[in-house]
Amino acid sequence: MRREVTLRDVAELAGVSSRTVSNVVNGYANVTERTRERVQRAVDELGYRPNVLARNLAQGRSGQIAVVVPYLDTPYFSELLQSVIRAARARGYNVLIDQTDGDPEHERAFIAHGSRRLLFDGVIFSPLGLDQQALADRDPALPLVVLGERTSDGGFDHVGIDDVTASRQATDHLLDLGRQRIAAIGDQPYATGEAAQRRTRGFRLAHQARGLVPREDLIISTPRFNRPDGAQAMAHLLDLAEPPDAVFCYSDLVALGAIRTIVSRGLRVPEDVAVIGYDDIEDGAYSNPTVTTISPDKEMIATTAVDRLLLRIASDTPPPGLEMRAPHKLIIRESTAGRTTATA
Amino acid sequence: MRREVTLRDVAELAGVSSRTVSNVVNGYANVTERTRERVQRAVDELGYRPNVLARNLAQGRSGQIAVVVPYLDTPYFSELLQSVIRAARARGYNVLIDQTDGDPEHERAFIAHGSRRLLFDGVIFSPLGLDQQALADRDPALPLVVLGERTSDGGFDHVGIDDVTASRQATDHLLDLGRQRIAAIGDQPYATGEAAQRRTRGFRLAHQARGLVPREDLIISTPRFNRPDGAQAMAHLLDLAEPPDAVFCYSDLVALGAIRTIVSRGLRVPEDVAVIGYDDIEDGAYSNPTVTTISPDKEMIATTAVDRLLLRIASDTPPPGLEMRAPHKLIIRESTAGRTTATA
DNA sequence: CTGAAAGCGCTAACAG
DNA sequence: CTGTTAGCGCTTTCAG
Numbered sequence: 001m002r003r004e005v006t007l008r009d010v011a012e013l014a015g016v017s018s019r020t021v022s023n024v025v026n027g028y029a030n031v032t033e034r035t036r037e038r039v040q041r042a043v044d045e046l047g048y049r050p051n052v053l054a055r056n057l058a059q060g061r062s063g064q065i066a067v068v069v070p071y072l073d074t075p076y077f078s079e080l081l082q083s084v085i086r087a088a089r090a091r092g093y094n095v096l097i098d099q100t101d102g103d104p105e106h107e108r109a110f111i112a113h114g115s116r117r118l119l120f121d122g123v124i125f126s127p128l129g130l131d132q133q134a135l136a137d138r139d140p141a142l143p144l145v146v147l148g149e150r151t152s153d154g155g156f157d158h159v160g161i162d163d164v165t166a167s168r169q170a171t172d173h174l175l176d177l178g179r180q181r182i183a184a185i186g187d188q189p190y191a192t193g194e195a196a197q198r199r200t201r202g203f204r205l206a207h208q209a210r211g212l213v214p215r216e217d218l219i220i221s222t223p224r225f226n227r228p229d230g231a232q233a234m235a236h237l238l239d240l241a242e243p244p245d246a247v248f249c250y251s252d253l254v255a256l257g258a259i260r261t262i263v264s265r266g267l268r269v270p271e272d273v274a275v276i277g278y279d280d281i282e283d284g285a286y287s288n289p290t291v292t293t294i295s296p297d298k299e300m301i302a303t304t305a306v307d308r309l310l311l312r313i314a315s316d317t318p319p320p321g322l323e324m325r326a327p328h329k330l331i332i333r334e335s336t337a338g339r340t341t342a343t344a
Numbered sequence: 345m346r347r348e349v350t351l352r353d354v355a356e357l358a359g360v361s362s363r364t365v366s367n368v369v370n371g372y373a374n375v376t377e378r379t380r381e382r383v384q385r386a387v388d389e390l391g392y393r394p395n396v397l398a399r400n401l402a403q404g405r406s407g408q409i410a411v412v413v414p415y416l417d418t419p420y421f422s423e424l425l426q427s428v429i430r431a432a433r434a435r436g437y438n439v440l441i442d443q444t445d446g447d448p449e450h451e452r453a454f455i456a457h458g459s460r461r462l463l464f465d466g467v468i469f470s471p472l473g474l475d476q477q478a479l480a481d482r483d484p485a486l487p488l489v490v491l492g493e494r495t496s497d498g499g500f501d502h503v504g505i506d507d508v509t510a511s512r513q514a515t516d517h518l519l520d521l522g523r524q525r526i527a528a529i530g531d532q533p534y535a536t537g538e539a540a541q542r543r544t545r546g547f548r549l550a551h552q553a554r555g556l557v558p559r560e561d562l563i564i565s566t567p568r569f570n571r572p573d574g575a576q577a578m579a580h581l582l583d584l585a586e587p588p589d590a591v592f593c594y595s596d597l598v599a600l601g602a603i604r605t606i607v608s609r610g611l612r613v614p615e616d617v618a619v620i621g622y623d624d625i626e627d628g629a630y631s632n633p634t635v636t637t638i639s640p641d642k643e644m645i646a647t648t649a650v651d652r653l654l655l656r657i658a659s660d661t662p663p664p665g666l667e668m669r670a671p672h673k674l675i676i677r678e679s680t681a682g683r684t685t686a687t688a
Numbered sequence: 689c690t691g692a693a694a695g696c697g698c699t700a701a702c703a704g
Numbered sequence: 705c706t707g708t709t710a711g712c713g714c715t716t717t718c719a720g
Binding site for chain 2: 051052053054056057060062064071072073075078079081082085094095096097098099118119227228231256257259260263264282283285286287288339
């Protein structure tokens with residue numbers, strides 16, 4: 001690599017100090033129009049490009065934020081990431097993406113003091129299960145925004161939709177349809193399964209509000225929220241003496257897996273079993289049948305998270321941890337309403 | 345941010361020079377066991393962490409590679425990305441992900457001389473359509489590996505599967521099934537559509553080898569390779585006087601969109617129309633029906649690309665541009681073989 | 689409004 | 705095997 005054009009080279013050619021060139025390049029105010037022009041000409045002539053690495057070192061910041069998700073190839077995350085990248089870029093930040101594979105150890109390492117420190121100025125974190133231990137070990141100096149609803153433990157922000165309410169609405173929708181035996185797929189009754197547990201809570205609340213009690217054997221736990229999990233859980237449910245006539249799935253992928261099982265047994269959706277998902281991923285809008293779902297406002301989640309993180313990065317005195325809610329809505333499609341709705 | 349522990353602090357405490365500390369931290373050989381220990385103790389005591397930014401500047405490299413894809417939320421890319429990230433990380437590199445939204449301007453900017461120069465040491469590029477102009481403008485000093493088959497124009501590498509052969513196999517499969525009127529969805533008869541055109545070539549070759557000539561009105565162009573493209577194209581095909589009895593789709597998403605249209609018209613897959621896709625994304629293994637597809641070895645593509653890029657980064661004299669083929673295979677599922685195959 | 693100069697923290701010639 | 709020291713290229717305090 002041949003020697004690069006430096007700030008000094010430009011300064012020399014323009015007959016000014018490197019300080020002035022720096023001012024011009026960074027668009028600072030204190031420069032005469034005349035000198036600005038002269039410098040600009042020199043910049044163009046030499047083809048000068050600032051060295052990001054040097055700037056980073058001098059400023060002590062990297063201009064990059066990290067986004068940490070469990071799985072990159074899960075549609076919900078990749079759709080969300082897209083919005084985050086766009087938002088960050090619009091604000092002059094690069095995005096470094098990291099995948100934890102759902103490994104709690106990896107998740108923990110990411111927000112703890114690490115050797116990658118300084119490689120990013122802050123982190124937007126979508127934990128699969130972030131336990132109290134991990135939060136206790138975290139580097140308090142690292143600006144952090146966590147995705148997903150949770151009671152903020154202070155020192156960082158949360159952005160997410162109201163899971164309990166959304167889950168209750170989903171369940172209400174099935175109850176409104178007159179379904180009698182509603183199952184839930186995706187519970188995770190252990191420390192790192194808080195998100196799942198909030199959905200289960202909503203599921204129960206919807207029943208209770210009508211004086212009903214959900215059958216415990218219809219609440220199925222799954223290790224993850226993928227198609228295979230849904231397919232397997234559904235197979236189990238259909239083998240019951242009294243199988244469900246509706247299912248609330250904690251993700252659209254789970255719903256797609258469940259639908260697959262239902263159909264492959266020769267049953268019909270929604271006639272025999274109505275299915276509702278969660279996340280509103282694109283797949284669900286094109287599957288057979290299309291999937292009714294809870295749709296979180298991903299764009300809003302992304303921009304809120306980025307804005308809040310940048311604010312946190314910019315502040316000397318860290319702002320208090322905030323709990324932020326993005327809106328969601330129920331989108332009714334064929335898997336609960338039936339084919340009649342389809343016009344496509 | 346309070347002052348960080350520096351190399352010098354460690355050196356002072358250990359009573360050695362910073363050079364020696366650097367040697368220890370980087371695991372270089374020339375250090376006595378005794379001093380190494382002493383230094384290590386000092387490192388631990390002070391909780392020293394190397395400053396990546398400073399190292400980058402001193403070394404003139406960033407330890408990051410960029411991966412540029414058209415769309416992050418397209419399953420094929422997100423699945424591929426996952427493998428790339430894993431491979432890069434295993435080799436000590438961070439991955440910076442970028443999305444071009446298929447914008448040729450954006451694609452061009454990425455491999456041209458840019459102000460982001462030095463932020464990454466090399467680029468793995470999956471262009472939607474990389475025209476000759478873009479290649480001409482590229483920064484010849486930037487190590488580059490391009491994904492997707494193409495005749496290498498020198499100075500960079502290509503990694504991809506043999507599109508023509510794969511497409512021919514896909515078409516052969518449909519012909520072997522005895523289908524008479526086979527359509528193709530996804531052609532892109534313009535400069536940036538080379539990948540699509542290779543598939544069309546394979547489609548034609550399969551016909552020619554049997555003395556057949558494909559009907560031109562059954563070869564449909566689409567702007568992208570998504571579900572809506574497939575759905576729309578299929579609608580058009582079904583409106584023809586003599587609709588096809590089989591379709592070769594240039595991506596699984598297109599196939600899923602097409603299937604959606606077929607089914608919503610009350611027709612059956614594969615009885616009325618057999619459908620084959622391309623990419624082997626997870627969706628296709630769980631859809632109704634499951635989708636027969638061409639499955640590229642993504643893991644192989646990713647590791648080959650990363651290895652080759654790192655080699656390129658490490659060499660002073662750039663190696664010649666190589667054309668590398670990853671293996672692929674045909675996976676037969678319900679959309680061509682029928683439900684009988686299904687056991688799930 | 690502009691110059692001079694001191695770092696940012698680390699690496700790597702060049703001695704010794 | 706280890707110390708000295710000169711940068712990497714930019715930002716930024718402090719003068720002027």
